[in-house]
Amino acid sequence: MKVKMLSRNPDTYVRETKLDLQKVPRNYDPTLHPFEVPREYVRALNATKLERVFAKPFLASLDGHRDGVNCLAKHPKSLATVLSGACDGEVKIWNLSQRKCIRTIQAHEGFVRGICTRFCGTSFFTVGDDKTVKQWKMDGPGYGEEEEPLHTILGKTVYTGIDHHWKEPLFATCGQQVDIWDEQKTNPICSMTWGFDSISSVKFNPIETFLLGSCASDRNIVLYDMRQATPLKKVILDMRTNTICWNPMEAFIFTAANEDYNLYTFDMRALDTPVMVHMDHVSAVLDVDYSPTGKEFVSASFDKSIRIFPVARSQSREVYHTKRMQHVICVKWTSDNKYIMCGSDEMNIRLWKANASEKLGVLTSREKAAKDYNQKLKEKFQHYPHIKRISRHRHLPKSIYSQIQEQRIMKEARRRKEVNRLKHSKPGSVSIVSKKKKHIVAVVK
Amino acid sequence: METAPKLGRDVPPKKDKLQAKRKKPRERKNPESQRSLSGAQDPFPGPAPVPVDVVQKFCRIDKSKKLPRCRSKTRNRLKVAETEEEETSVTAARSELLLAEEPGFLEGEDGEDTAKILQADIVEAVDIASAAKHFDLNLRQFGPYRVNYSRTGRHLAFGGRRGHVAALDWVTKKLMCEINVMEAVRDIRFLHSEALLAVAQNRWLYIYDNQGIELHCIRRCDRVTRLEFLPFHFLLATASETGFLTYLDVSVGKIVAALNARAGRLDVMTQNPYNAVIHLGHSNGTVSLWSPAVKEPLVKILCHRGGVRAVAVDSTGTYMATSGLDHQLKIFDLRGTYQPLRARTLPQGAGHLAFSQRGLLAAGMGDVVNIWAGHGKASLPSLEQPYLTHRLSGPVHGLQFCPFEDVLGLGHSGGITSMLVPGSAEPNFDGLESNPYRSRKQRQEWEVKALLEKVPAELICLDPRALAEVDVISLEQKKKERIERLGYDPEAKTPFQPKPKQKGRSSTASLVKRKRKVMDKEHRDKVRQSLEQQQQQQEQQQQQQHKQEKAKPMRARPSALDRFVR
Secondary structure (H helix, E strand, O other): OEEEOOOOOHHHOOOOOOOOOOOOOOOOOHHHOOOHHHHHHHHHHHHHHHHHHOOOOEEEEEOOOOOOEEEEEEOOOOOOEEEEEEOOOEEEEEEOOOOEEEEEEEOOOOOEEEEEEOOOOOEEEEEEOOOEEEEEEOOOOOOOOOOOOOEEEEOOOOOOEEEEOOOOOEEEEEOOOEEEEEOOOOOOOEEEOOOOOOEEEEEEOOOOOOEEEEEEOOOEEEEEEOOOOEEEEEEEEOOOEEEEEEOOOOOOEEEEEEOOOEEEEEEOOEOOOOOEEEEOOOOOEEEEEEOOOOOEEEEEEOOOOEEEEEOOOOOOOEEEOOOOOOOEEEEEEOOOOOEEEEEEOOOOEEEEEOOOOOOOOOOOHHHHHHHHHHHHHHHHOOOOHHHHHHHHOOOOOHHHHHHHHHHHHHHHHHHHHHHHHHHOOOOOOOOOOOOOHHHEEEEEO | OOOOOOOOOOOOOOOOOOOOOOOOOOOOOOOOOOOOOOOOOOOOOOOOOOOHHHHHHOOOOOOOOOOOOOOHHHHHHHHHHHHHHHHHHHHHHHHHHHOOOOOOEEEOOOOOOHHHOOHHHHHHHOOHHHHOOOEEEEOOOOOOEEEEEOOOOOEEEEEEOOOEEEEEEOOOOEEEEEEEOOOOEEEEEEOOOOOEEEEEEOOEEEEEEOOOOEEEEEEEEEOEEEEEEEOOOOEEEEEEOOOEEEEEEOOOOEEEEEEEOOOOOOOEEEEEOOOOEEEEEOOOOEEEEEOOOOOOOOEEEEOOOOOEEEEEEOOOOOEEEEEEOOOEEEEEEOOOOOOEEEEEEOOOOOOEEEEOOOOOEEEEEOOEEEEEOOOOOOOOOOOOOOOEEEEOOOOEEEEEEOOOOOEEEEEEOOEEEEEEOOOOOOOOOOOOOOOOOOOHHHHHHHHHHHHHOOOOHHHOOOOHHHHHOOOOOOHHHHHHHHHHHHOOOOOOOOOOOOOOOOOOOOOHHHHHHHHHHHHHHHHHHHHHHHHHHHHHHHHHHHHHHHHHHHHHHHHOOOOHHHHHOO
16 A cells, blocks of 8 residues: 655744744645635725724924915925915925924015926025015025025016926916016016916926916916917816916826816816816815826815815815814925925914825835735725725814805705706707816817 | 026937827747757747646636626726736746645555555554554543544644543643533534633533633523534534524624524534535434524525434535435535535444545544545545545544644544544645644734634625625615615605795695696606607607518519619
């Protein structure tokens, strides 16, 4: 007879000394791992609950301004530097890692309407209520030197916004019309306008760098081509747009923050209907900024909260609020995709985490593996009702919560009336307008 | 003032970004072109072959199932998931190369029947370490014994009818505890690890530490005859003489469900390791399948003409072996048809059955133990010729295959016997699931992780992958469930009650007028709907007629005027 018994040598399964790692042989046969799906479901449930437990996004509040913070700008080369302009004309430069203000400049008399940095990071421009455009050096004044702008341009009308070209030494200001300036000349090289009202903001496209977008008080968004020095096309919405922001990854997508509590993501090539309407704020949306990945953006609103939206969905994935934070005027997403800064009415700049439950700092490889596994589990089981309920749950301040309920009732009433109007009229006389197109009035080429 | 750096002469000009990027197809390395310097070619070109059955083992998507109609985005995602699964199953099949151990075997020489080989012969022919795994404990004083191995297969607990309870590490023969509980012991089980023991004593259920300290006395579980521990749910299922099947959650200490089986005394119980369903055998020849979430049995199978004496389910949950008072031993198919696949008449009925990890079936008939084997792992055992037999000194009262060792543990009236069965156990264990060589620290970590991913008892059902399926409930069933839950039908039309208004608009005449208005509107809607339906039907009929007419002239001889027929 031929016989062999299963006999294991313990030396191959037990470690030799206490200083060695434990030996863990693996066999991935599914019969040795029963109940795969229920166990993964329980792990996903635990991961979702822990995500809510560790969701502590608030990091720091930068104190120092003596009036509301009106605009923020990022330093293109240094992640830790942030510039802010206040409503009393003060510009402060902050170091985020030390959470301190490293330089203060009394830049303008009146509001600082806009601030932007040059692409090389050596200087920055500010515009104010005193009809001037000033260029300043990024490094502080040396010993014995006065705090003087490098260059001052006096204009005839108030400038309300400024943005610098991403590659060339040009910048654009907006006020009564959109002016494109060369850095070394005191007169704009071209002025473009379409319409009769004042323009509130202007933004250069980071990828197709000759394109500009601007928002005007007569409820339109105008796109310009710098090479031809003409406006390209415009779209007229229901209510005024406060700012727009271009997607840093997709050249033709931009998002507009509107007064009718919504944000509209447009594709430049087809402006007649927005790609997505993002509806979650309960008051006017004042500012919007994209994440450097181009997949999400953050919006600041008059209703004392900031929301993070994924580009492809119309509901926000996250809302940040504090009792002390009043109307949020400006918001920026840092270039390392980790932090969000917002400047608000009550003179503070707050620093938040972009992912509320993320652990900051260097992670060990085991931590990284566990984090990736939990992320994948949450993604796989996100549609199950218990898990969805837990991951969507956010605490909201009473004012926002009651506003949401009220607006839901109002929307429902309006919808019911529309449906009744459709039902009781001759078929074909009332046209059905899609929810997205509803807010667009016209597109003009 | 600084300006942007100008492009130098040797920097290539930027391509026009609006031009579509044409990607060159990746050139696959030609096997013929891969030559080494010596000119030799690879004798086995291409990727290494992988056995198809091994790849099949790792496939989880049931391609035969048709999904309901879905959008193209969903369909694309499903296609991507399917291709990913194919790739990963091939990779997992390749990883089988790294498994270190081979299963055991026993083959007779030409004409020799393996059933006639004695344990003494096997012990002589095998190495010392394996020979030490065969031992006999002569314990005649304290009655017939029930045995249980812990989940890793390292520890053995046995309990005698006259109260003798002991737990030991049977590999090193180190005794953990030995006590006499001064009461009849009917069954004994390890809980999730070797630290805790559950003993079903004459009156109540007791939980002991592995040092023999009594931890709990659970008075709600009285007159328990059989115990089963569901390891991934941390549930201890108890079958009692009173006819109740009780599930006790040992991590929380609560009774999750107490189900009345309504079949008299419960004597025969086993669990299905694949889906954690409890199988109960009854005296009318049926086997019923229970889940703690449902008050009624999930399935009832008629197995034998007389009472059922033993039930066993294999580790993949495919086959169920039952034996009854009619001296039959039958193997049923559990996944699909619930029909008997094999049957055999035994000279003496088998009172105890057990499956091993590799699909061997052991039956204890009086003081003889027979083991049947199939071909290869997890195949249906053929009941023609037994693989091994053994005769004991007393009738068998309990048997269980040791999880990762080629050993069958037998409890009988003369004590405990450990029998060698080459080829019964899974040779390669997974260190993160059950590791017989784990240290104290590894055990503690494993216990915490197991408790964190404890599956709730409500998820026990016949198909453990049911949670991953697309939930397609018809609209009507959803509505019915809603009505049941709320107690009334929220969408039922309540008869119109006109609201009372001020300033004389609430007089009887105006109320009647308002009611009439609403009734007329509803009537008009109904009439419009029925008219629409009639119109649709007429149109369909017309279309059908049209088609028939079109077909007719084509059958007749074609004429030149055919092109003018619409």
